[in-house]
Amino acid sequence: MLSRLLRQCLFSIVHLVVSLLVAVQNVYHCFWTYYCGLFSEQEAKTDIGVLIKHIPNISKKPKHLVLLTDTSQHSLKDLALVVIWSLVAGVPYISFYDVTGELKQSESKLFVEVEKCKKGVPGCIKWSNRPNLNGYTNGIQAHTITINIFANSDGRPKLAECIRKIASNEVDCKREGNEFTAQELDETIRRFYPSIPDPDLIMYTGSLCCTHGLLPWQIRLSEFVQLSLDQCINIECYVGALYKYNKCDQRFGK
Known part of the structure; x- marks a missing residue:
């Protein structure tokens, strides 16, 4: 007792x-x-100006950025701005993980919002489901960012489907022994997803840090960084998250 x-x-x-x-x-x-003090009154008033000032100080940029998206808290304009900021920052891949399951249904509206926010910003935007942008501007290769939208069905259910097909020999897998190595399994799983690198940085808002079922295999080495407590998305929070990621020491199990 x-x-x-x-x-x-x-x-x-x-x-x-x-x-x-x-x-x-x-x-x-x-x-x-x-x-x-990162953002004093003397700094540029525009978001792009803030990025241009701070990006040279960030040596480690994510190759693939994911934003945990709650459509009840984040507007389409918020998401569109994150795309533009990432384009300017030199992030080649950005994905939105649709926590509520409503964003995929509004992808065409998000496409329109992104095009509105992009006016005057150099670079090209590619959509996984809209391969109509060729990554070139006036014949010169420009910086390109690729957008993906994932939902719960792309997480554990798709991974389970992948494992089932491997077990039933529906997928031609290269392996040296009876058991898969992590690298062999990774190469096989990549066939079931768009050709994107594993997420380096995952941003979220609010006080709760939760994966919500986000791509369980791909995020095993990802860094989770909080944007804000109040579900707010602004340039100050975005650049602050990049600074935090820049300072991360990823040991990869060593």
């Missing part, structure tokens, strides 16, 4: 400490985002 009460007491203390640490981290994140 005493040991049970002791365990409950220790659990309550640990829970309280963790809650306090999370609260301190959230307060610090808000303070860091708005008051650390």
